[in-house]
Amino acid sequence: MAxxxxxxxxxxxxxALGAGAGGVHCAACGRRFVxxxxxxxxxxxxxxFVQGWGRALAQLVRQAEQNQAAIREQRRGAMxxxxxxxxRLQEGLRANVATIRELLLAAGIPLEESVGPRAGDVMEVYVQSLRDWAWDTEENALALERMPKVEGRVLVLGAGACRLAWDLHRRDAPDHTVVLDVHPLPFAIAxxxxxxxxxxxxxxxxxxxAxxxxxxxxxxxGAAAPWSFVLADGLSLPVQPGAFDTVVTPWxxxxxxxxxxELLPVIQRALRPGGRWLNLGPLVYRQTIDIACRYTIDELVELAAQHGLTMAAPPTRRTExxxxSPASGQGRLEEVFAFAAERDAAPAMAVPPAWWLHPQAPIPRWPELATxxxxxxxxxxxVERIDGHTSASDIAASLVQQLGIPAEGASQGVHATVRELARQVGRAPTPAATS
Structure with missing residues (x-):
């Protein structure tokens, strides 16, 4: 197993990375990866990364204290x-926050009270974790049913709490499953x-x-082996070209x-020639995504082929x-697409840098910005706030607080500005580059 x-x-x-008693490290630049x-x-x-999630955990604890105070007030005089x-709600909230805090502390995320950017929302994908491992519903079984066999070395991008990845591994026994996400809590639950x-x-x-x-x-x-958890940026994946036989993208x-x-070169690069990309999920785009980039399924098939990922059979669709939740009085239906695409033998594509792809990644401080x-x-x-460590989201938060710009759309607006700056100073990545 690699x-x-x-x-x-x-x-x-x-x-290239190395591994030893101290864990994974890079001999070239000296970085060590905890x-x-x-x-x-x-x-x-x-x-x-750890500090950002520590701040997110501290925010969760503060919000929980505020919620407790509000509920205490509402209990006064209630029938x-x-x-x-x-x-009961108060007790459930208290117990749940205590459990999540304990999970993240044990996972290596300390409570971080310092002022600064948070890595995300601790509870962002919490409900998906419940669906994966605690609800007794058919959603997990139906997802597995739609998936073809996975083989060889398997990479699951955006694995979340890993139930689909676990089901695939137990069903198909691939050589090695690597699950990848940016969120530590679902991994801790998994x-x-x-x-x-x-x-x-x-x-x-x-x-x-009720x-x-x-x-x-x-x-x-039960365990799944061989199996590896990786926390990394799936949009700018630091992967060896052709490292995987199968890449799975669920929802x-x-x-x-x-x-x-901009994701397709990442998938193409990760796959060996002849490897397969398996996708399962809807096309329910966020409203912040440009209308031109809200591709239909037919456009997606065409786009994939342009990136060396060819679908031998048309995608299937089913309303699911x-x-x-069995505890909810309301549900949601989605049109879910499933398809498999095979990578051609063209050279591995270069992946654009993370700062170009999304607003959460640190932006380099290019020398050209000085003039x-x-x-x-x-x-x-x-420009003043680009220091090699801050991201577009960090800068947006600073501008909202200090200059009073509207919070809605600030992160996307700053990210677009950074991309335009990169073009003007000659630092934009070359489109469709290969390596």
């Missing part, structure tokens, strides 16, 4: 049945589901059919990239339930 160090490259300098939630943390600045309902001990979580359905909070048990389902391509056309003449004060403020 190790993580053999399958990936350094996200900082692009050179383990978080049992996963190798392949970010150019692992400490910054008996309402008071009991609110008391590890408890695979190896134990059992875990008690709480669900808070927004439209409850109870406002429901206790959920994550039982031990990923319409939500994560701002333009799926999505995140329909760049900004056309207006807002662009000047963006």
């Amino acid at each position: 190790s993580v160090a053999e399958l990936f490259v350094c996200p900082g300098c692009g050179e 383990e978080v939630a049992g996963a190798t943390c392949l970010f150019a600045e692992p400490a910054r 008996g049945s309402v008071e009991r309902r609110l008391a 590890q408890r589901a695979m190896a134990g001990p059992p875990l008690t979580l709480w669900e808070f359905p927004p439209t409850p059919s 109870e406002m909070c429901v206790e959920r048990e994550v039982t031990i389902h 990923f391509i319409d939500q994560v990239p701002t333009n799926v056309a 339930r999505y995140l329909c 760049f003449r900004a056309p207006n004060p807002l662009v000047a403020a963006v």
Whole structure:
């Protein structure tokens, strides 16, 4: 079995990785990549990643305290049945935040009270984790049913809490499954589901059919091996060319990239010639994505072929339930597409840098910016804040706080400005480059 160090490259300098007693490291630039939630943390600045999630955890704890205070106030004078309902809700919230805090602390995410950018929302994909391991519904079985066999070395991008990846591994017994995501909490939950001990979580359905909070048990389902967890940027994947036989993208391509056309070189590069890309999910694009980039399924087939990923059979489509909790009085239906595309023998494509692809990645401080003449004060403020460590999202948050620009769309606007700056100073990546 190839190790993580053999399958990936350094996200900082692009050179080969090594592994030893101290974990995965890069001999060329000296970076060391810590383990978080049992996963190798392949970010150019692992400490910054950990700190960002520590701030997100601290924000969750602060928000929980505010929620507790609000519920305490509402309990005063409430009639008996309402008071009991609110008391149970209060206890569920307290217990759940304590469990999540314990999970992340054990995973290597310390509580970080310093001021600065957060890595994300701790609870962003929490409901998906419940669906994967705690609900007794058919969603997981239906997803597995639509997937063809996975073979060889398998990479699952945006694996989340890993249930589909786990089901595929147990069904097909590939040589090695590597699950990749940016979020540590689903990985921490998945590890408890695979190896134990059992875990008690709480669900808070927004439209409850009966109870406002429901206790959920994550039982031990069993291990999958050979198996590796990796925390990394799936849009600018630090992967060895041709490292994988199969790449799986479940519920990923319409939500994560701002333009799926920029994800396709990542998939093409990760696959060996003849390897297969397997996709399962809808095309329900975020409203912040440009209309031109909200591709139809026919356009996606054409786009994939332009990137050396050819579908021998047309995609299948089926209307399916999505995140329909047994505790909820409301559900959601999605048209879910499934397809398989094979990579051709053309050279591996170069992957654009992370800062070009999305607003969460640190932006390099190019020397040309020192003499760049900004056309207006807002662009000047963006240039001033590019220091080699901050991201477009960080800069947007700073501009919202300090200059009072509207928060809605700020991150996307700053990211577009950064891309235009890169073009003007000659630092934009070459389209369709190969390596």
